[in-house]
Amino acid sequence: MIAESITNAIRHARARRIRVHGEKSGGWLRVTVSDDGQGGASADAGTGIRGIFDRVRGIGGEADLRSPPGRGTEIRVEIPCA
DSSP states (O other): OHHHHHHHHHHTSOOSOEEEEEEEETTEEEEEEEEOSOOOOOTTSOHHHHHHHHHHHHTTOEEEEEOOTTSOEEEEEEEEOO
C-alpha cells in the first residue's frame, strides 16, 4: 500500500511532498499516505488504487481515499494485527 501510494503520487499527481504515517492501536495498524499533488484521484480510474483497496479488504481491513481536485490525495488504511 505504501509503495503503490508513493508511486502514484510521484507518477500521476506530480507531488513534491509525500507524508507516510503509521501507528498500531487496539489491534489495528493504521497507515496514512498523503501528498500535495494535483488531487482528483479515483479508485474507479485505474488499477493502482483499486488494487490497494482490494488487497486491504482481502485481509479484513478498511481503506479510504480523499482526493479533492487541486488539493492532494490521502489514502488511509486500517489492517487487523494478530
